[in-house]
Amino acid sequence: MVAKLLSQGHYDPKAINDEFSEKVFNKFLEDLDPKKNIFLKSDVDSLAKLYSKSIDDELNGAPVASFIGVSKVFDQRIAESVQWKNALLEKPFDFTIDETAELNGKKLLYPANQQERKDRWRKMLKYYALERYVDLQEAKGSLKSDKNNTQLEKEAREKIDTMMTRMFDRYKVKFTEEDKFNLFVDNITTAMDPHTEFFPPADKRYFDEELSGSFFGIGAGLQYSEGVVKIISINAGSPAAKSGQLAPGDIITKVAQGADGEPLDMLGYDVQDAVKIIRGKEGTTVRLTIKKPDGTIKEVSLVRAKIDNDIDTYARSAIIKDSVKNTKLGIIYLPEFYTPFQDPNGRRSFTDVAREVQKLKDEKVDGIIMDLRRNGGGSLYDVVQMVGLFIKEGPIVQVKDRVSGPQVLKDEDNSVLYTGPLAVMVDEFSASASEIFAAAIQDYGRGVIIGSTSTYGKGTVQQNIGLDHTGFKRDGDGDLGAVKLTLRKFYRISGGSTQLKGVESDIVLPTQFESLKLREKDNEYALQYDEIPKSNFTPWSSKYDINTLKQLSNARLKKDSSFQTILKNRSWLANENERSYPLNIAQYKADKKAIKAKADQIIAAQKLKKQLNVSLLPLELAKYEKDENKQERLKLWIKSLSDDIYLKQAGEVMDDMIVEAKNFAMAK
Incomplete structure (x- = not known):
């Protein structure tokens, strides 16, 4: 059924042949053994000879043999690894020896023999123990513990033993043959493209309940990936979002309860188990130890809460005043393009944004900034209508399926709600509908796109x-479950797809994530970029010169110490995450100190030395005068805007646009 669905329904199906079979085979082995310390090279060679070119035959009706063969060898090697783990953790580790551990399986070949494989396990366990040993030493210093280093080293090994036992128990009890088969089928679907996924019945229910907006506790969507629990989404308005310290791609390494609870190591936990530990009663505290994609480690304390959509997940606006330049700017924050699928009378993003635009017009702002940073998309209808608030009637986006020609979605309303200067803020996580909005505004020349070099690059549409x-x-x-299937593709009205390329910013502001591989283009299975004929549209009559705006912005950035710090340090941090790990304690401590220093520099750089003058619109706080909690959350949002170096730069660009518009009017 999956094969039939992929072949007949996918937007751009790959041929199900020997080449596709080999991709699925290699992908399945990588998912089972991401660190390349389970399978031997001889295992892979013999399995490949038997099965690497037969998966396509199985998809076309032949008996399923590949999964069974791979699974049998996997179970055998795991059983051996349990014995090695026990033997290796019985004896103390010597952390004075100069050696390193390579934990990135993508940089390794499969081990040539059992001795090489066992040595990889030794180094991995030693590194994990070293991490805990140093943590215990630091805790000893702060608590003035009387434990000696020998006791601490033993305690570190015991912690690793507990973690690894839990992981192996998961393989034995929870990672059943059915679980492995579900993974196998998902490898088949995601080999078509990263967003075509298979959900077995239980996972489909979990996906619906936990990852689509109703993940209560901290408000983060989690995924088990390459042996770790990783954050894949942040719910707008949730404790995770309001902390400003968590992001997709972060790995949760430890979870602790309350202000002083003992951190529990997450190695070996699957998502469902991790969720049970992270969840708790409303108002209680949970502490997450996070490993960032750049390798930095930080602890984030969150107060569990039930997400209230009223102010956190809906559009809202504020005003930025500059007394020196005598300007007043409006900012509209939109976390997602929401729509009331189940409630015809519910709120929708298009009408909410229109309401905020009108409020800002009533306040006589000089310009409006649309903040779409970290906006992962949503309703296609709403984004089309929303662009229409800023332009006269015309095409907004082209949508194409595998059979028909492109369908042009248009704004049919000739009226324009707002005609003044407009800027759109984006980042690496602005995706899908956000990219459609930014692309349309850019293609019409209606406003300036400000942010990272490009947006995420997801130009496809899926349906379960x-x-x-x-x-x-x-x-x-x-x-039997469900397949989230890629059915259509988005194209700009200028003809290019938003797939892979995303939307390139007119004004580029350096970010710490630029050197990290987080976008669609970094996935080897992503669909490719292509172009179709452009739509017929009339560009907006712009009152500014984009090249002048770029020159002025670049001149400011060269003098801005915050952005120069980010530029200087981001490549270093990215490279640090790619290197092997020291097993010598002195080198480990030196590296840890250096990484923390660089990370602290970037964190400090991302806060303004002189805060922006940001305030809520009149009556906004009064609306919630009986709800101190909501008032406090609005104040925290205003505080975050006041410290935002990216918003400051966007405001500077907007000021340049206002000056250019005034000069244009005077010249006219």
């Missing part, structure tokens, strides 16, 4: 198709 004994179900429910 249920798999059932009776056939395929468009409602997404099925006895």
